[in-house]
Amino acid sequence: MSVSAEAQANKTKRVVIEPVTRVEGHGKVTILLDEKDQVQQARLHIVEFRGFERFIQGRPFWEVPVLVQRLCGICPVSHHLAAAKAMDRVVGAGKLTPTAEKIRRLMHYGQMFQSHSLHFFHLVSPDLLFGFDADPAVRNVIGVAKKFPDLAVQAVMMRKYGQEIIKATAGKKIHGTGAIPGGVNKNLSIPERDFFLKDIDQMMEWSRGALKIAKDYTMAHLKDLEPFGTFDSNHLSLVREDGAMDLYHGNLRAIDSAGNKIFDQVDYSDYVRYIGEEVKSWSYMKFPFIRSAGAENGWYRVGPLARINACDFIDTPEADAARKEFMALTAGKPNNISMAYHWARVIEIIHAIEKIRDLLHDADLQGDDLVVSGARCGEGVGLIEAPRGTLFHHYKVNEHDQVVMANLIVSTTNNNEAMNRGVQQVAKHFLSGAKKITEGLLNRVEVVIRAYDPCLSCATHALGQMALSVELYDHQGNLLDTKAR
Numbered sequence: 001m002s003v004s005a006e007a008q009a010n011k012t013k014r015v016v017i018e019p020v021t022r023v024e025g026h027g028k029v030t031i032l033l034d035e036k037d038q039v040q041q042a043r044l045h046i047v048e049f050r051g052f053e054r055f056i057q058g059r060p061f062w063e064v065p066v067l068v069q070r071l072c073g074i075c076p077v078s079h080h081l082a083a084a085k086a087m088d089r090v091v092g093a094g095k096l097t098p099t100a101e102k103i104r105r106l107m108h109y110g111q112m113f114q115s116h117s118l119h120f121f122h123l124v125s126p127d128l129l130f131g132f133d134a135d136p137a138v139r140n141v142i143g144v145a146k147k148f149p150d151l152a153v154q155a156v157m158m159r160k161y162g163q164e165i166i167k168a169t170a171g172k173k174i175h176g177t178g179a180i181p182g183g184v185n186k187n188l189s190i191p192e193r194d195f196f197l198k199d200i201d202q203m204m205e206w207s208r209g210a211l212k213i214a215k216d217y218t219m220a221h222l223k224d225l226e227p228f229g230t231f232d233s234n235h236l237s238l239v240r241e242d243g244a245m246d247l248y249h250g251n252l253r254a255i256d257s258a259g260n261k262i263f264d265q266v267d268y269s270d271y272v273r274y275i276g277e278e279v280k281s282w283s284y285m286k287f288p289f290i291r292s293a294g295a296e297n298g299w300y301r302v303g304p305l306a307r308i309n310a311c312d313f314i315d316t317p318e319a320d321a322a323r324k325e326f327m328a329l330t331a332g333k334p335n336n337i338s339m340a341y342h343w344a345r346v347i348e349i350i351h352a353i354e355k356i357r358d359l360l361h362d363a364d365l366q367g368d369d370l371v372v373s374g375a376r377c378g379e380g381v382g383l384i385e386a387p388r389g390t391l392f393h394h395y396k397v398n399e400h401d402q403v404v405m406a407n408l409i410v411s412t413t414n415n416n417e418a419m420n421r422g423v424q425q426v427a428k429h430f431l432s433g434a435k436k437i438t439e440g441l442l443n444r445v446e447v448v449i450r451a452y453d454p455c456l457s458c459a460t461h462a463l464g465q466m467a468l469s470v471e472l473y474d475h476q477g478n479l480l481d482t483k484a485r
Contacts (some may be wrong), residue, residue: 013428029301029445030471031427033480042427044420044449051405061090061397068176068393068408074118074455077111077166078386078411081248082393084179089269090397092374093182099367100183104417105248107169107178108384112247113203113352114162115387116304116345119453120210121155124342127447128217133440154206158349161196161203165356168273169190183371193360207349214346218339218450222329228424228430229448232257232336234290234299235306236414238385239279241265243312245351253310254290254300260332262290268383271392277409285416288409299417302389303452304344307333316358327448340424341451344398359412388413388453412454436481437472 032041052071065084069076081104096104126139129148134480138142145152162321163173168188170176178184219227234257252271254262268272278287289298300306308327314320326343329335335344359365359379373407382393389411396405412419426448430441472481 008029016127029423029427031431033432033472038432039424039428040441041425042333042420044416044423049297053408056403056406058344058402058404060401061087061395061403062181062401064403065179065181066175068406069175071408071410072455073174073386075111075115075386076172077107078384078391079393080170080176081108081179082382082384082386082391083395085249085384086393086395086461087181087382089380090377090395091181093372094374095372096183097304097366097367097372099187100370100372102359102362102364103169103184103187103370104179106356106365107166107176108248109352109355109359110162110165110169112162112348112387113356114159114166116349116352117155117158117162117210119160119387120214120342120345120349121151123453124450125155125213127443127450128213132443132447136443139443154209158203158206158210161199162352165196168196180371181184182373185369185370187367188365190366193365196356197360198279200353200360203353204357207353209345211343211346211350214343215325218337218343226337227425228444229338229425229451230336231338231418231421231425233301233389233418234262235334236290236300236302236390237307237310238268238322238383238390239265239311240315244315245307245311245313247307247348247352249384252383252390255310255334257334257336259309259332262292268392269463270379271383271394273380275392275409285413286409287416288414289417300414301418302411302414303341304348305338305341305388306337306389307385308344308347314347314351316351316354318354319347322347322350338418338448338451341453345453388412388455389414410455412452413452415452419449419452419454422451431472 010197024041029044031039034040052068056064056067065080068083069079071079084104090095122141125135125144126141129144130139141152145452166176167173169184169186170178171186178186234254236252236254238246239249239253240246251264252266252268252274253264254274256262263274274291276289276291276295276298278289280287287295287299289295290300308323311323314323326332326335326340326347329340355424378398379396380394384391391411392407392409394405394407395403398404423445427441427442430444431437471479
């Protein structure tokens with residue numbers, strides 16, 4: 001912890017804390033106090049911008065699935081597949097071959113498995129295992145490795161397993177090329193399949209252990225977690241036609257905080273009729289909303305919590321049993337506890353590894369019919385349930401095969417209003433009446449943001465590490481305190 005020379009020169013206190021916070025991208029939080037030192041406003045500002053939607057214009061459409069995933073090194077598979085699904089529409093591939101569909105699904109479940117494992121064990125577990133107020137020198141992944149070495153090894157091996165599946169299906173662990181317009185460019189060989197099958201039982205067992213950690217923690221701390229950055233909200237996700245969770249494909253469903261359907265089984269090609277985007281002056285990240293409810297009341301949450309709440313069931317037995325136990329906490333109604341995202345996320349780890357196991361036993365993965373095409377179309381929309389939530393890719397292509405329009409609504413953007421509300425609740429509860437920012441408060445602000453597993457680089461289509469800055473102002477606009485990570 002140190003005070004910068006710039007801060008000293010400006011007579012303000014600026015503290016730099018290492019290591020950088022455990023989320024991805026750049027952001028800051030500002031907190032405004034009234035004359036009674038009560039929190040009146042708290043905002044999460046996204047302060048980076050790179051304009052990905054503009055500089056892919058003019059590129060050939062077949063480059064897009066590979067190009068656009070450069071948005072992110074954490075969840076590139078999600079962008080790769082969403083873009084490929086959009087380009088399937090452009091090349092007239094209404095229905096992929098069984099091999100192409102299942103290879104893509106295997107790639108996607110490998111991404112879900114590794115990304116959720118990374119977030120839960122590496123980024124979240126220090127808070128759960130050591131507590132929000134623990135010494136930051138200990139409250140990190142190195143501290144976890146020292147005190148819980150078996151858990152640390154398990155985390156690394158689970159992520160490695162998912163990354164190897166991505167490599168086998170996409171060609172590379174990061175920024176692969178496996179999905180192409182109309183299908184895929186390779187199948188899964190028998191030796192590759194057997195390589196993954198030999199470890200599948202261990203991955204299942206470790207996933208069950210992660211579920212126990214998340215569930216036990218939530219139940220043991222429920223009294224403290226229920227009000228922590230929690231609020232009623234709408235929820236949005238893809239669901240299958242029978243209402244089942246489907247992380248790769250489906251139709252749009254939105255429910256309110258009580259579980260009533262706002263809309264259901266909407267073809268995602270028509271998303272612009274149902275979803276609007278609001279722009280605010282203090283953030284580069286947009287604020288999506290359900291048009292029928294308006295910008296003020298139509299905001300929603302996406303991601304594991306929303307998917308568990310919105311679906312009717314999960315089509316793998318262990319994950320569905322875990323979902324029923326999760327939903328019993330709220331008597332079958334939507335669970336709006338923000339910190340329950342972690343429990344929901346680990347249920348999806350169980351679901352992903354069950355799906356991987358089933359797919360590895362499917363002979364279609366060794367098929368040779370990989371690509372289809374049909375009547376050309378000048379516009380394509382592709383949606384997928386990325387680890388962090390529903391991901392929208394929308395493109396228009398001219399007669400010269402060039403992209404002329406791109407609109408991306410990424411998972412973290414969909415959660416923008418929810419994260420801001422969480423920050424405001426935590427700030428009001430822990431900072432009202434305070435004159436300075438404590439390390440414990442700073443971490444609590446991060447904890448509520450971290451529940452959403454935000455990828456701020458994706459949300460602004462930018463590149464870089466996450467740094468969180470918190471600024472505290474009095475009612476006259478004077479800067480009282482600043483801390484940065």
